[in-house]
Amino acid sequence: MTDGFIRKKVESLTLGEKLVKLRSQYRMSLAEIAKATRIQAKYLEALESGDYQSLPAEVYVRGFLRSYARYLGLEDEAFVKLYDKEKHIRTHLGKTEPVKERPKVVLGRVWVVTPRTLVWIGIGVVLLGTFGYLLRELNSFVAEPHLIVTSPVSGMTTSEGSLTLIGRTDAGARIMLNGQSVFVNGDGAFQELLTLQPGTNTFQVSATNRFEKTKTVTVVVENTTLPPVVDESPIPVTVGVNRRVEAVRLVADGVVVWNGAWEEGKEESLSVRETLTVTTSDPLATLIRVEDTVLQSVGLNSNVTETFEYTPLSLTALKNTNTNSPAE
Structure with missing residues (x-):
């Protein structure tokens, strides 16, 4: 049965327990609060553990509490009143509240990306890229090309x-x-x-x-293709004139065969292996024949000295194109 009253559990925390709880909620360490409030860490530890005997004079303690509360953005007088209340109880009851072990606040490790962090990351990326480039250049300098x-x-x-x-x-x-x-x-x-x-x-x-x-x-x-067979046998050539020519010079394979005037009807038979050079003062009247072809003029001009060079290839072509052609 109930007596008509609703029983409600009231949470009652000491000053030290409240300080520990608040600091845990704000995820702050004693060192951070000590640095921000300029309160020695040992006094903060004494407040959180309820070890009032280790604290200095009360005027300083009240100042500590006000600084602590203001730093957390809370009402400072509430902390001071709670301290006075606990101090009063201890004084009149003559009891010394046992020192409670201060709960350890474990702060999670949080990775925070700040502008400074981004700058260092960027510098690291640039350094790695530069190192890779220099390594490639060094390899190119000392190594042969592929x-x-x-x-x-x-x-x-x-x-x-x-x-x-x-x-x-x-x-x-x-x-x-x-x-x-x-x-x-x-x-x-x-x-x-x-x-x-x-x-x-x-x-x-x-x-x-x-x-x-x-x-x-x-x-x-x-x-594996066989080289072409080259016919190196000499080519029979006949050179003559159909009227008097004042100057005729024949050189066959580097040997001078004739050098002087030729009378009408004169002919010279030669065997040519490499080159034949004919120099004449009357190309139109100077005739040439390869093997059994008909005689034909070496040139088209009269009374003009010209030189004509013949090779086995050109003599063969002359033979093939002028077989049975009429003489000039």
């Missing part, structure tokens, strides 16, 4: 007359192929057409970076 030739593969055999050289190097590096410059794209890729000769073909590919460090790759390709 050079890869993907085609053709060194040691391969082919019957083709040409292949395409394909490779890659560092951006900004220069490529030389057998001493000749090769165009390199901005990303370091390059390619060049290779003309193959019958037999063994050797290609030296060199990459040079901006620090003048060079790397060379040798590519050897064997071409």
Whole structure:
């Protein structure tokens, strides 16, 4: 049964317990409060533990309480009155309240990002980026450039007359192929057409970076195509005139065969392996014939001294284009 009254539990805290509770709620340490209020930490500990015997004169204690309360933004007189009340009870009852162990306030570790923190983070990022850049530059300075030739593969055999050289190097590096410059794209890729000769073909590919460090790759390709058969037999040639020519000079393979005037109808038969040089003062009247073709003029002018050079290739062409053509 109830007696008509509602019983309510009233929380009664001592001054020290209230100070500890408030400081815990504000998540502050004794050191922080001591620094802010300029109250020695040992006096703050005495207030929180109820050890009034360790406190100085009451005038100072009341000043401590007012500073403490104002720092927390609370009414200072309430703290002073509670202190006077507890002091009065202890004095009249002659009891000394046992010193309670001050509860330990455990403050959680909170990471607070401040402008100063952001500045230090930014400085750290810049330093790391700078260090990475310097490390790359140092590596480029002491190391050879990268050079890869993907085609053709060194040691391969082919019957083709040409292949395409394909490779890659560092951006900004220069490529030389057998001493000749090769165009390199901005990303370091390059390619060049290779003309193959019958037999063994050797290609030296060199990459040079901006620090003048060079790397060379040798590519050897064997071409199985047989070289063309060259007919080195002498070519029969006849040189003559159809009227008197005052000056005619013939040089066959470096040997002077004739040098002087020619009468009408004169002819000279020669065997040419390398070169034939005909110098005449009347090209229109000076005639030439290759093997069994008809005679034709070496030039179109009269009374003008000119020199005409013939090789086996040009003599063969002259033979093929002038077979059975009428003489001038």
